Amino acid sequence: DQQVKQNSPSLSVQEGRISILNCDYTNSMFDYFLWYKKYPAEGPTFLISISSIKDKNEDGRFTVFLNKSAKHLSLHIVPSQPGDSAVYFCAASAPDDSWGKLQFGAGTQVVVTP
Amino acid sequence: EPEVTQTPSHQVTQMGQEVILRCVPISNHLYFYWYRQILGQKVEFLVSFYNNEISEKSEIFDDQFSVERPDGSNFTLKIRSTKLEDSAMYFCASSEARELLSNSPLHFGNGTRLTVT
Numbered sequence: 001d002q003q004v005k006q007n008s009p010s011l012s013v014q015e016g017r018i019s020i021l022n023c024d025y026t027n028s029m030f031d032y033f034l035w036y037k038k039y040p041a042e043g044p045t046f047l048i049s050i051s052s053i054k055d056k057n058e059d060g061r062f063t064v065f066l067n068k069s070a071k072h073l074s075l076h077i078v079p080s081q082p083g084d085s086a087v088y089f090c091a092a093s094a095p096d097d098s099w100g101k102l103q104f105g106a107g108t109q110v111v112v113t114p
Numbered sequence: 115e116p117e118v119t120q121t122p123s124h125q126v127t128q129m130g131q132e133v134i135l136r137c138v139p140i141s142n143h144l145y146f147y148w149y150r151q152i153l154g155q156k157v158e159f160l161v162s163f164y165n166n167e168i169s170e171k172s173e174i175f176d177d178q179f180s181v182e183r184p185d186g187s188n189f190t191l192k193i194r195s196t197k198l199e200d201s202a203m204y205f206c207a208s209s210e211a212r213e214l215l216s217n218s219p220l221h222f223g224n225g226t227r228l229t230v231t
Binding site: 034036041042043044045046049089091097098100101102103104105106107 | 118120145147149155156157158159162169170205207209219220221222223224225
């Protein structure tokens with residue numbers, strides 16, 4: 001059941017440059033989207049979210065863009081820092097789902113090189 | 115910053131044995147969850163819990179699984195008779211509010227790695 005897809009398993013980016021992570025979804029009922037970051041041996045940490053009534057949300061170096069017609073969202077990290085090296089998960093929820101039931105993508109491993 | 119804590123960090127058990135994974139959610143949170151991630155696969159929802167009862171459970175959460183909030187602070191996941199395919203990282207999470215808002219996302223613990231031999 002691949003409702004949330006992250007087709008790039010890995011991304012390498014130079015420090016200071018922009019990281020762009022992509023996520024596609026198939027369920028048109030999804031109305032809330034989140035990005036989580038995960039370091040090895042730790043749990044996912046919330047980064048940023050967006051409701052389907054918006055097409056952009058910004059928080060510091062992180063911006064999430066939502067294109068509902070394309071069922072696509074992306075996370076931009078500018079500028080990328082070495083501490084951003086982690087696995088990034090896209091997640092989504094639908095109004096019919098119970099609270100906190102998230103569908104996760106497979107994750108994208110980001111490596112920020114000096 | 116308050117955090118969700120999980121114990122143990124690693125549990126090894128033999129097939130057929132019962133295991134209990136423990137979690138202490140953030141103290142003012144009212145909604146609790148278990149997720150799991152089998153090695154190389156996605157993070158998957160198992161169960162949500164509110165007001166001392168299950169709100170929703172996934173197909174994975176069969177009769178072998180149960181959850182409990184035995185006191186005011188702990189939240190446990192029990193697997194009655196473990197199978198090899200139960201080997202995974204199990205994450206506990208909690209949230210403050212019912213709606214998933216930017217100020218009330220799920221907060222995850224660091225997980226318990228369960229290895230069934």
